[in-house]
Amino acid sequence: MTIPDFQTLMRPVLEHLEDGCIRRSRDVKDAMAEEFRLTDVERKAMLPSGRQRTMDNRVGWALTYLTQAGLVSRPSRGQVVISDVGRAALSVNPGRIDMKTLESYPSYVEFRERTRKAPVPLPSVAVAPIAEATPSDLIEQAVSTNRAAVEGEVLQSALALSPTGFEDLVIRLLERMGYGKAGSVERTSASGDAGVDGIISQDPLGLDRIYVQAKRYAEGRTIDRPRIHEFAGALLGKQGDRGVFITTSRFSTGARQEAERINARIELIDGPRLAELLVAYGVGVQVEQTVTLYRLDEDFFDTL
Structure with missing residues (x-):
């Protein structure tokens, strides 16, 4: 079986947490690899950056989106648990749970709005359709979404402090x-x-x-x-x-x-x-990955 995308993982992740037990994020990732019967090669497949396994990254993003929608909460570092809202979501959404489903939750809508605001210190990013977006557009959109997600998580971590x-x-x-x-x-x-x-x-x-x-x-x-x-x-x-x-x-x-x-x-x-x-200002967060885009140096070729 191929590695599932993060939206396909949303419902299975919620179902895995349905019993209300607090679980480590690491254990949820391993459970999803078992659920989708990934081969050893698929389990070990890495992102192009080589910094993280592809399956771990996709489960992580499924958890991030579910958390932003209020369906999952993080009671402490590296742990997740289903919320009452998440348990209700399983009942009212018998089929697939994806980003479209999450749009009915106010906290997710607020999160999506944050991705459209001007991050500090990056300029405002207008979300373009994938088919019309340039590579630069796609990276800016990804950066904006990532920033909004991390901002939500870092605020939750601040709330958990004494x-x-x-x-x-x-x-x-x-x-x-x-x-x-x-x-x-x-x-x-x-x-x-x-x-x-x-x-x-x-x-x-x-x-x-x-x-x-x-x-x-x-x-x-x-x-x-x-x-x-x-x-x-x-x-x-x-x-x-x-x-x-x-x-x-x-x-x-x-x-x-x-x-x-x-x-x-x-x-x-x-x-x-x-x-x-x-x-x-990089307080309570770490840089996970950097991306470099290249463009043709026309001046260089004109000198040849």
Whole structure:
């Protein structure tokens, strides 16, 4: 049997997880190789990059899309489990489950919309039909889809951290972004510094400071005006006029209006923006593969 594509794998993967047991992603990949009765040669077949087995890659992408749709969740590193939504999907979709099926799930639609947004720092990518797309178009589309998927996964990983772990993640990101190069970036919540989780000292003497608040909240929770007002009060207490409020959730319109109204500059970074920055600055992610495209050097041939 030939190696199945990732959409063909979606339903078998869900069925394998239907009993509700938490399984390692590695075990799911092995189970799918057994399910489709792959030969040893097919099991060992590698992607052109030589970095990963083809079957592992396709099962991995099936899991990624199912996770983005909310049919599968990742309770911890390298583990997957079916959700109630996923179990219901098996009942209401007796046949094939593929990307068309996933379009009925709001979280998947949101994921697809992220693939059409301008990634940081790449330009906006317009999705073209495969038959009309150039190799460059296809790579840009693949990069955009990959970025959106990884952003979703990195945000879920951030949500799984402890409050102090999330604060450490934020500090690591700010350092990677170049803040505190001439001074320091430090976490302060452990010292009981009320209302402030971190301080960025932009100069060696700490005279130029930016105060940080990092809150790991569920995605469905909204941060409203009073929390921004409290943070502004903490800045005032420290005679500061600049702050960054970073969260895994979202800010209400009132919260954004409050940040603009008060006599201090407060930057608000919500969950989607945080995920973009983590991926853009390489925090919590690894480069899996790079691709080089070539074009004819007409000038070279003109000199011959």
